[in-house]
Amino acid sequence: MSATLFSDTFDSTEFDAANWSAVQNATIDDVGRDEPSAPYAARINGAAGTGDVLESVALDLSNESNVTLTYRFQRGGGGNVVETGNDLVLQYRNAAGDWVDMDRKLGSGSHMQEFGHMTVALPTDALHANFQFRFMMTGGSTAIDTDDWFVDDVEVRSLDATEGELFTASQTQTNNLFFPNVLTFDFSDLPAPNGDATLTIRANGDLNFFLENLVLRAEGQYVDQLFLADGVDHDESTATIILPQSLLESLAADGTISFTVTPSALVNNSGPTSLTLELSYEQVPVVTDTDPPVVESVELSDDGQSFVVQMNDDDLDAIAAENAANYTILQANGDANGDGDPFNDGDETEVAIASVQYNAETDQIVVNALDQLYNDNFRLIIDGDGTASDGAGGVTDLAGNHLANGDHFADFDRTVDVETDTPTIQDLKDATDQLNLPRRLQFRLSCTLKIALRLSEHGSGHTKAVTFLLTKYIRQLDWAEARGHISEADHAALVGQTHKVIDGLEENPPPKPHNHGHHHCHRRWTWSHHRWGRHRRC
Template identity: 90%
Template sequence: MSPWSKLLDGFQFPNRPPSPSRQLKRPKNSLGLEPLEERVVMSATLFSDTFDSTEFDAANWSAVQNATIDDVGRDEPSAPYAARINGAAGTGDVLESVALDLSNESNVTLTYRFQRGGGGNVVEAGNDLVLQYRNAAGDWVEMDRKLGSGSHMQEFGHMTVALPTDALHANFQFRFMMTGGSTAIDTDDWFVDDVEVRSLDASEGELFTASQTQTNNLFFPNVLTFDFSDLPAPNSDATLTIRATGDLNFFLENLVLRADGQYVDQLFLVGGVDQAESTVTLILPQSFLETLATDGTISFTLTPSALVNNDGPTSTTLELSYSQVPVEIDTDPPVVESVDLSDDGRSFVIQMNDDDLDAIAAENVANYTILQANGDANGDGDPFNDGDETQVAIASVQYNAETDQIVVNALDQLYNDNFRLVIDGDGAGAGGVTDLAGNHLANGDHFADFDRTVDVDTDAPTIQDLKDSTAQLNLSRRLQFRLSCTLNMALRLSEHGSGHTKAVTFLLTKYIRHLDWAEARGQISEADHAALVSQTHQVIDGLAENPPPKPHHHCHRRWTWSHHRWGRHRRC
């Protein structure tokens, strides 16, 4: 089903109770087609009355003469009541608003719903519904008129008029009147509902207008199709204006309007002319337009009735106009609030401000660089200006939009040197980190430095010291070999850096268990046992506080146990 099929399927006008059958009705004049002198876009409400009780609201109406509020109208847009004009015979009927200050307004519309006859008396010729406004001089000026001749309307029409310049003053008023009704039998009924005065707020979006014209095909059996695409989101009610030149001077000569194949209305049952321009404008509520699909397309069709003949040159124009939702352009750049390095020396946690980032850019490893200073060769206090800096490999980058955090994981532990994280924030490299609007980081590239150097205790014992202490003892060859072999393994692994700290600690713990076993069997004195165990614990504590640095070469040694002895395989 197309977007507009969904739109029109079961569509109800604002404040109208839903149809029990939940099916689309086919009224004669479902949108109350009326000509408009000027199309306008509605926004802020200055006056509104839906006549929701049988008493007129004194805050809205200053004078009420022979008008009532009742449920005699048919299918009221804001059920169950509407105002009825000409509630008494032989007298005039007036519904006059309070004064409104429009002196600071520049573009104002008055909208109302109307119905001729309804469930009351038929309206005869001469008994017209007239809308007037009071100008700055205090004179009443006619603004709109609905003719009294015609059959009862089953639906309420919808009318919007633009207030002229001389209506925009501090004491603006409007009123509804009915002409005629001077005799005892003149009790014709007009119904009015949903009266609004609204001003256009220029900040609510620019006016969108699209128009299409076709010529020489407005006659039966042609079907005229007008495809509108790339429609922006609406921010107001809209007007759809149809201008047609052709054979339209008889009520059986009319046009059926559909949107994506769904019935909308039947045009020019009245008001059509022959070989001159006939114009009708539909007011499309904002809620009607807001159901547009994301592709923003609609296809209108006009189908001429069988009596619309090819009697001369024809022309048909459809024009759609409404205020579109303002497009807010994000120009605020994302900001790095803080950068922290985890305790394990592997992960940088970057805290951003509340500005959602482009996830692809945020997780692009090429937008980050980790530099190792390799000391301060020139001794000037800046370890990153010596020219011997090297890059540290990055294992991965993760971005969390909910916490606004980026985590950059180094491949190896960062230890015993100065390190710098560089974030590409200006796009000079791989495109840079940006937000969803494409804004780069505030102030461009971001730098964060971390001093991971450690103070080594030269007096603390080492594994080599432990080996020397063990070798000086008068132990059996078997016990000496077992202890030395364990220490040799620990020493070799320690040369490969902090990545083997746990394994070294495990071997030293195993060394202590060998000492405990030897003491229990009298193979080592209690004093020598205590001294070696204490020295071993100092070595283990030193490893925890100051793990050995990674070597700069990439040689790998693999130790294996074979034939009761340790063997070493070296691979570079």
């Protein structure tokens, strides 16, 4: 059985101290339109740029397992129009004493003349001995920017495990129940049903003859013809219709049902009239997602250019996940102070990010650096705490939750990838010759390395030329990989080895050859007429 743990219908213009522990600028008045518990509702606005807060007393929910919070709300009503950014926010206090968003009604919505209905299921971390909730709005910046929200019928209920909250909404129209009018009733923001619905029609008009009746339609579909035999003249006539759950789900697929009531030709305008439609059904409780996304692992690809971030099974906001501003790659530039921490020396530099991709099916984020990362320590920083100063708002899931534990760091020591025996140009040539490549491509790659090998044998005087040729070799590999002539793995391995050869040339250039004092002429590889060739030099 359900039990009511908190209830307030705002019956007077004074807040009940037994329900509310703190009231900041909020008021109770009759400015709202068609209050569900007339004549009053709580008004929450942004008076004088301060923002209103309505905070409940503490409730002991430590022994509860299924609790819902229900409230009625109205944007604007009979007060000021609500502008974009002036949202009505419902928060709860968790066991750690932190306030957490539970529901938010956007200020950018349409001006409401009727109250909407909202029910949320309290998350697990709300079920503790000192649970509190509060309504608040961050107000405008001026004394006249007083956008109005209205709240009514606030209730906290404990439910059985299988029980859903009862949703009820009603609308009334007056002085138009006669031919040839067509009365339209739009019910919006409808929650998902957990069973059949009851639609109650209460009419007061010229309905005392079987030819004086009403035709009811829902979303254009015929539903029933009312008061063929049981209508009365200018007194309340009541009809009840059961809408099966399957029909209700079909009608409210977009969250809205539009009912129309058409009086027959003999329904006259012979006095005051009114027509009320009341829709009621058990709804599926709305579960609020407050679980933050978790970074399970971060790996650096074999080519040293892409970080693969594995998330848990929690769909992320794709825009935030693919925003490069939420990621930083740092290069340590060695450990200058020798304390074992390469990232506290103050000489770290930021590595440019080329792109970021997010795959919701695999729950992976791939952060691609502009250049390969090698022969140093590198750190990937993921902005996950929502502080705009260190990113662009942080990575969040679809419910707006930031990463568990905030910003995430992952360090990688690429120096261990440098082999003790630095590869040689001959090693590159041998590996290239073993590849199954198109004949002309194989020839070009081998020729480039052969010339580089010959030049390297003539000492450090040709280091720049050798480096140029090895860089050309890398470009040839990129061209071949882009056209599918070489696999991604072979391309990555050869490019990585070539970079190591270039580093070796810069750090340990080959010795210059000695002629032991003899001056003689010999052939050397030189650059002439836009090609490498042998020329006699003395």
